[in-house]
Amino acid sequence: MCPAPSTSTPGSPQAPRVLSERVHTLGQDLLRRYGQRVHKLAINAGFTCPNRDGTKGTGGCTFCNNQSFSPNAQEPPSVTAQIAAGRAVLARRTGARRFIAYFQAYTNTYDRIERLRARYDEALLIPDVVGLSIGTRPDCVPEAVLDLLAGYRAQGKEVWLELGLQSADDETLARVNRGHGFAEFQSATRAAQRRGLKVCAHLIVGLPGEGRDAALRSLERVLNLGVEGLKLHPLHVVRHTRLALEWERGDYVPLTLDDYAGICADLIERTPPAVVFHRLTGTASRSILLAPHWCAWKWAVLNRIEAELYRRDTRQGARCAHLEPPCLARTA
Ligand code: SF4
Numbered sequence: 001m002c003p004a005p006s007t008s009t010p011g012s013p014q015a016p017r018v019l020s021e022r023v024h025t026l027g028q029d030l031l032r033r034y035g036q037r038v039h040k041l042a043i044n045a046g047f048t049c050p051n052r053d054g055t056k057g058t059g060g061c062t063f064c065n066n067q068s069f070s071p072n073a074q075e076p077p078s079v080t081a082q083i084a085a086g087r088a089v090l091a092r093r094t095g096a097r098r099f100i101a102y103f104q105a106y107t108n109t110y111d112r113i114e115r116l117r118a119r120y121d122e123a124l125l126i127p128d129v130v131g132l133s134i135g136t137r138p139d140c141v142p143e144a145v146l147d148l149l150a151g152y153r154a155q156g157k158e159v160w161l162e163l164g165l166q167s168a169d170d171e172t173l174a175r176v177n178r179g180h181g182f183a184e185f186q187s188a189t190r191a192a193q194r195r196g197l198k199v200c201a202h203l204i205v206g207l208p209g210e211g212r213d214a215a216l217r218s219l220e221r222v223l224n225l226g227v228e229g230l231k232l233h234p235l236h237v238v239r240h241t242r243l244a245l246e247w248e249r250g251d252y253v254p255l256t257l258d259d260y261a262g263i264c265a266d267l268i269e270r271t272p273p274a275v276v277f278h279r280l281t282g283t284a285s286r287s288i289l290l291a292p293h294w295c296a297w298k299w300a301v302l303n304r305i306e307a308e309l310y311r312r313d314t315r316q317g318a319r320c321a322h323l324e325p326p327c328l329a330r331t332a
Pocket of ligand 1: 049050051052059060061064065106107137
């Protein structure tokens, strides 16, 4: 059952000010299960994207900066080298001694299965790497890849499949040239769940033509599928994208920080407590960010979301009674 909304008043001694006391974050979830800090470590394993090469579409998503798809782009360092460099920084900054190898850049299931296995195995061979988080598109997870990931899970590894859905509205997905619809997300999620894999749905807030209501509809659709994780991200306008042209013409107006924080709070309130938030915002490098300017400042955004939850004196799950039974059952 969802907990009743808190009755404490903002400013009272019992009203939590810390975001992780109002939101079930991945950091807290891992700390509880592993008894120590576990951090995600982002990796670029040198894969590409089928929405660029014609396999799934051409031109890429309208918001995606495609400079990195240049044929002259340098091969990234090995997975081992990236993990060695990243964990040294994270250990110094956070004290973490355990890591999840986060295959983040582009489509990390888009290659021959032998090549995927080699990259994933390379990460898992490092003793302090406890698992994998694999970022990909929902139309790019063949059975063989899911079986491979399920095999790691059977060995006791932490495994997350991160599916970039962005919106559950097919019209919006077509408008931003995603090259897939909600149906692909449904079937990929179900196929992963049949194998016991945890799915994290990636949603973008503020896509062209979308506001609060569309975000709530997308949330409800992914929660009703029983996803275990969520990742929220404001839409960034970055250089060298078709979205940048729309923004320059005045055809796309980004959300304000207050709008974003308010919508995030609405989504958090409507998410069952058992669902893990992997992220509540995302930043873009200032060298390519055009708008909104606040997307360069992760902590300012998180602080605003925290302030909004505090102002409402609310928390994750406070308003999730509308969900269908399979989703609610997971919160018991
Ligand atoms: S956002 Fe992802 S799926 Fe879309 S073009 Fe970029 S890498 Fe490909």
